[in-house]
Amino acid sequence: MSQNEIEESLNLLEKNWDVDPILRKFMLGKISDVSDYPVKVKNVVFHVPYLNSEKKYILWKCFWPDCHNCCDRQGRLPLTSDDLITIGKGLKYQKVSDFIKNETLTVTYRESGPSGQMTTMTTINLKRKKDETEKDDGTHISCRFLDDEGGCSMHPERPGVCYLYPFSTWLENEKGIARVHATYQFTGDCPGFYLADNLDQMKDELREYSKMIYDYNMASNRTNREGFGSVSFS
Ligand code: SF4
Ligand code: SF4
Numbered sequence: 001m002s003q004n005e006i007e008e009s010l011n012l013l014e015k016n017w018d019v020d021p022i023l024r025k026f027m028l029g030k031i032s033d034v035s036d037y038p039v040k041v042k043n044v045v046f047h048v049p050y051l052n053s054e055k056k057y058i059l060w061k062c063f064w065p066d067c068h069n070c071c072d073r074q075g076r077l078p079l080t081s082d083d084l085i086t087i088g089k090g091l092k093y094q095k096v097s098d099f100i101k102n103e104t105l106t107v108t109y110r111e112s113g114p115s116g117q118m119t120t121m122t123t124i125n126l127k128r129k130k131d132e133t134e135k136d137d138g139t140h141i142s143c144r145f146l147d148d149e150g151g152c153s154m155h156p157e158r159p160g161v162c163y164l165y166p167f168s169t170w171l172e173n174e175k176g177i178a179r180v181h182a183t184y185q186f187t188g189d190c191p192g193f194y195l196a197d198n199l200d201q202m203k204d205e206l207r208e209y210s211k212m213i214y215d216y217n218m219a220s221n222r223t224n225r226e227g228f229g230s231v232s233f234s
Helices: 003-013 021-027 081-090 096-103 160-164 200-219
Strands: 034-041 044-051 056-060 104-112 118-126 167-174 177-184 193-196
Touching: 003 021, 021 044, 021 056, 021 193, 034 200, 044 200, 056 200, 081 096, 081 118, 096 104, 160 167, 160 200, 167 200, 177 200, 193 200
Parallel strands: 044 177
Antiparallel strands: 034 044, 044 056, 056 193, 104 118, 167 177
16 A cells, blocks of 8 residues: 555544544654564464654554444455355355355455565455456445444455454464464554553453464465465455
8 A cells, every 4th residue: 555545544534533643654654763562462473563752552442333444445355265165155155156256356466565575466355346346456445245333244254354454464484383473454544543551451452363363364275376475465
């Protein structure tokens, strides 16, 4: 995502939510004195940003059901192999191939991985609107499964990227063991980020997401075909 896109998202977000001016500056890349504070929670290493000038950590909590911005502004919904089966069944398809044909769109795009390297990705994505085409990929479209109460009509069969948001996750080889890592995606769409002196307030979220992130990474074969190595869905 470009800085302009993040700024546009933040401007929209600020119509309904207060965004800490320091966090705004950070998300726009205007604060560079930032350390990566890795926290291992069970089997996942979370990379929490620490703003040295403020002596604060960036933490997160979700405001749902008061907020459903991520479903209103999803740029893309890549599906894993597991997602294809569970969501296909949830939408009453007998055959995965029919689900793929009718409800998904395959796209190829470039995105930066966790250490900044560009990766070419090909993913099978759930269509966010019935007539979605390749030219809609990456644009903000309100998801067709968002119901009037702000919930997901597919729940509990949601794509992994939905329930992991705003985290992006990847695997690293740690001496022959697959270590799962997670960090935040700062797209400017989520009002849940805040500054704090320590990690205490986020302990419950870290525990809950550690399990979800680990299971997601271990259970799923991702559908990317090129540039295998690290994945960051946005
Ligand atoms: S993750 Fe963020 S954008 Fe999505 S519902 Fe929660 S607070 Fe809103
Ligand atoms: S599939 Fe459900 S959770 Fe995912 S963006 Fe759509 S409404 Fe939201």
